Amino acid sequence: MRRRPNYLAGVGSTVWLFLVGLPLYVMLAATLRTRSDYASNGPVSVPDTFTFDNYLNAFDSGFGRYFVNTIVVTAAVVGLVLVLVPPLAYAIVRSRSKVTSLVFRLFLLGLAIPAQAVIVPMFYLISQAGLYDNLLGVILPTAAFCLPMSALILSGAMRDISPELFEAMAVDGATPRRMFFQLVVPLSRGGLSTITVFSALQAWNGFLFPLVLTQSDSTKVITLGLYNFQTEHGIDIPGLLGAVMLSMLPVLLVYLFARRALVQGLMGVGGK
Numbered sequence: 001m002r003r004r005p006n007y008l009a010g011v012g013s014t015v016w017l018f019l020v021g022l023p024l025y026v027m028l029a030a031t032l033r034t035r036s037d038y039a040s041n042g043p044v045s046v047p048d049t050f051t052f053d054n055y056l057n058a059f060d061s062g063f064g065r066y067f068v069n070t071i072v073v074t075a076a077v078v079g080l081v082l083v084l085v086p087p088l089a090y091a092i093v094r095s096r097s098k099v100t101s102l103v104f105r106l107f108l109l110g111l112a113i114p115a116q117a118v119i120v121p122m123f124y125l126i127s128q129a130g131l132y133d134n135l136l137g138v139i140l141p142t143a144a145f146c147l148p149m150s151a152l153i154l155s156g157a158m159r160d161i162s163p164e165l166f167e168a169m170a171v172d173g174a175t176p177r178r179m180f181f182q183l184v185v186p187l188s189r190g191g192l193s194t195i196t197v198f199s200a201l202q203a204w205n206g207f208l209f210p211l212v213l214t215q216s217d218s219t220k221v222i223t224l225g226l227y228n229f230q231t232e233h234g235i236d237i238p239g240l241l242g243a244v245m246l247s248m249l250p251v252l253l254v255y256l257f258a259r260r261a262l263v264q265g266l267m268g269v270g271g272k
Contacts (some may be wrong), residue, residue, distance in 0.1 A: 031055065031242040038238050054242030062217060063243055066225035070204060070247075073139055073221060077203035078196055080143040081150050085195060086188070088147075089154035090180050094166075104155070110148035115141075115208050126213050133215045141213070142203050150195040157191025158184055197258045204251055222247045 026043045031054050033047035041048070092104045115122075122141055123132075131137030161184065169179050185192070207223040214220060226247075229240035 027241050027245060030238045031245050033238055035236055035238050043237075054238045055246065057239055058243040058246060061225075061229075061239075062220075063222075063225055063246065065218070066220050066222045067246070069135060069219060070221040070223075071250075073135055073142065073206070073210075074200050074203040076135075076139040077143045077146060078199050080139070081146050081195055081199040082192065084143075085147060085150045085154050086185065086192070087180070088151050089158050089188075089191075090184055092151065092155045093158045094176070104151070107148045107151050110145070111152070115145055119208060119212055122209075123212055132213060133219055135214075135219055137213045138206070138209050138219075138221070139203075141209050142206050143199070146195075146199040146202050150199060153194050153198070154188065154191040157188050157194070161187050193258050197254060200254060201251060 022044075029047055030038055030043060032050045032052070034049070034051060034053070037048050088103075088107075091100050126132055126137040126141070129137075131140070165183055165187075166179060169183055174182070205223065206221070210219075210221045210224050214224070222243075226240060226243055229236045229243065
């Protein structure tokens with residue numbers, strides 16, 4: 001039996017596509033036009049001439065250095081999270097110790113503490129440690145604030161692993177270390193992908209810690225570098241949107257390739 005087309009759904013999808021596509025078109029079109037063309041014809045009009053000067057000017061203004069700094073911060077934060085969280089989540093799931101349970105509760109308490117509430121003592125601590133205006137001074141607090149959510153996500157993924165698998169490996173004489181590397185890590189790839197994407201997005205889009213804990217141009221990241229397009233005479237909107245488009249590409253690529261693992265991990269089925 002042939003089903004009748006759902007015209008209402010088609011109309012709704014078209015409206016939704018328009019609402020999503022219009023801002024993307026405005027942003028992309030603005031990056032391919034001159035500042036005078038944007039000011040005279042408006043953001044929605046088709047550019048008179050196409051130019052890539054906005055992208056080139058972004059790198060000439062130091063955007064390339066900010067891009068590299070952001071990559072360094074993001075890679076270091078993801079590395080710290082992947083080194084610290086899996087053993088912690090494994091201990092949370094498998095240990096029956098009250099100390100482990102207390103540590104997990106303390107981590108969950110970190111979810112309720114916003115970064116703005118601790119930025120003053122964080123600034124004092126980083127300064128006393130000699131890490132002010134240093135990328136390491138941004139990496140450490142960023143990774144620390146990623147740990148609670150990452151531990152919660154990965155421990156939920158590890159709980160989906162069947163207890164019978166642990167019992168079978170124990171019968172074969174496997175040590176906890178062997179169980180972790182040969183059983184838990186392979187079956188937690190969904191959760192690992194989720195915390196990788198989560199921590200990468202947190203580090204890549206970080207603004208507060210780089211703003212407060214860095215000062216010089218050599219340690220600026222992308223989110224701070226976008227300020228360069230604002231002058232005392234106004235804002236170079238096409239140049240700014242060109243830099244924003246460049247900063248979006250790595251995040252967009254990561255999301256496109258890892259969106260399924262991200263959704264599954266947040267739903268608590270990453271270990272299946």
